[in-house]
Amino acid sequence: MFDRILTFLKDIPAGGRAQQLRPEDDPRVAAAALLFHVLDADGIRDAAEMKRLRETLSATYNVSGAELEHLLKAGEKAEQEAIDLYAFTSVLKRHLDADARKQFIGLMWGVVFADGELHELEDNLVWRVAELIGVDNRDRVLLRQQMQDKSSED
Template sequence: MLDRLLSFLKDLPGSPSASDTNPLNDPRVAAAALMIHVMDADGVRRTGESTALRHALGETYNISGDGLDALLAAGERADREAVDLYAFTSVLKRHLDEKARVEFIGIMWDVVYADGERHELEDNTVWRVAELIGVDRRDRIEARQRAARNTPDAQGDANDE
């Protein structure tokens, strides 16, 4: 999971242009906010999930300390203040091609299964994000099945919809 996340995040563009000071237009903040949102959807944030996300963001953007804390805080703040997922998904849809959007959904499934189980609220969150960024049902299901197969002791049938 971590390798896929690192690879995906490295391909995201950097900060928004200097003329655009809205952090919500930064695809890194949008991606972080969506991953935080799905990680928290079941109401339980596991240490392993947080550690993996922190490590991935730090390695990808070669940031640590205050810089990493700022990106995570921006993602947390954006997720907390958002009234819906559209603010994040619209940014990613503008910056990602179809293949990258499918890959992002796969990474979200990896985050869902990082604690070994798929909760219905996490499932619903990924479904909504997939719809908003234009990932079709078949690709979403295939990505979920891959994540379940690649997660030892994953709970939740990899074959159901």
């Protein structure tokens, strides 16, 4: 199931590669912006969280090198310029089916637990994003537990 969702996420059209990546057009940028938002939610940009964000974007969207750097810059810029989460969550809700939206919440938890800690602001942010993209509380909590267990094994 995880592989099917990753395949779906990778197959989302990004338009021309040379085009400027914009969150309102590109769900990859919207996802990157939300991952940056959760990374910075506790006020500490931990190296382990940043590494996980890079790995997550690279694996999920099958990008590396300059293309990954471009996606990271576009996502970070979009996050810094955003006034709310809706600009990003509406894009994901339009482009992802229910299973892929749940998987995205799992990716967010992966970034949260990369540093081995759960801050209440991170928890609140994931809860708000889950609500906005239509992932129910039960699934959000199950995903949190799964990722927390996985991070304690690493």
